[in-house]
Structures are given as structure tokens and as C-alpha cells.
Amino acid sequence: LSSNAIINATEAALIAAGADVEAFKVAEIVDDPAETFEYTTDVVVVGAGGAGVAAAVEAFDKGAQVILLEKTGAIGGTTATSQGMIAGYETYKTKEQDIHYTAEQMYHNLMNNASYRLDPALTTITVTKSGETVDYLHERMGMEFDDTIWTYYGNLQMMHVVTGAGPAMKTAMEATLANTTIDLQLNTKATELIANEKGQVLGVKAEGPNG
Secondary structure (H helix, E strand, O other), rough: OOOHHHHHHHHHHHHOOHHHHHHHHHOOOOOOOOOOOOOOOOOOEEEOOOHHHHHHHHHHHHHOOOOEEOOOOOOEEHHOOOOEEEEEOOOOHHOOOOOOOOHHHHHHHEEEEOOOOHHHHHHHHHHHHHHHHHHHHHHHHOOOOOOOOOOOOOOOEEEEEEEOOHHHHHEEEEEEEHHHOOEEEEEOOOEEEEEEEOOEEEEEEEOOOOO
């Protein structure tokens, strides 16, 4: 069955119904450009996943006016569907249970687990900030963690699990954002970064439901 056969059959059906076939063949072009809006703010964060929401909240807490763009209709990204598992050392949970190990031990645990193929600089940052990240999610984002600290990904008891996993993380982030003045714009996709001749980013172009 070809597309021409479908077209011919449709035309025959329209003629049989007494319709004006020629009128259907004329496509009307409507020029209706989306309205353009311009916003001025201190910080624009692109993407409202776990990292984006945390960045927006941190900027807000430091006194910045923040716009948070999210191309889908909800925040959370892959964080919202994750297991809610986060590694960390010297967290409020490990201290409660008298579980102690150093950043160096955690670093080598992660590197050994990946046959030392991880980027050393990025792994160092991840490990150094891991404990305070867990505490931040608990204290600032209101996320609760299970009491059990697991030994996945090596032999250190370092894996913390958010109670309720990804969906609970999403709920906590939504509640946190609701208590700020962060301008969350859903269904709004960033399309271009605006930069000066030095490559410094000055703004963002985006497309949303209203323009």
C-alpha cells in the first residue's frame, strides 16, 4: 500500500461526500511567531535535575536572584528515578554509627573498583565533597537517609541510601524549591548560550510554552 494509493483513496472519498477537494489541497501558511520575553537575573541554571536544583538553591542561599530552566514538565531528571544511593565519608550517619575512614581510603576504594580508570582530579573532588554533600542533602534539602550504610562498590561501608529512593528525593527538592523565590520555568528548553567576544557567558536563550 503506497502513500499515493492512500491519497487517491482519500480524494475519492471526499468527492463522494461532495467536498471541495481543491480547497483541501491549498495549505494556508500562518505566520504566528512566538512572543519574545527578556528576563534579567543574577544566575540562570539550565536543567532541574539533582545537580541543577542544588546549584540553584545554593545560589539562592547566597543572595542571588535565580531562574531555573527545565525542558520537561517536572524537576528531578534521572535523580528522580535513581536508587538514591550516595557515597560519603564522615557524614552525620557514619558519625552516629562510629564508622570512620579517610578521604584517601575512599579515593583508592573507588579507583580500585574501577581499575584506576577514573579521572583522578574529578574523583578527588567527588570524594572530598562527598561527606558534606550527604549532609547538605539531609540538612538543606530535607532528605532522610536509611540507617544502614552499605559496602557496595568496594570494601568500605560508605554507601548511603535516601529513604524512598529517587521519588523521595524529587519530593524533597520540590518542597525545598517551594520555600524559595527561585523562578522555576518548566517545559522551557535552553537553546543557546549568549557569550561575549571573550567567551564569557552573559545569558541564555530558551524556548517555552509562551515564547
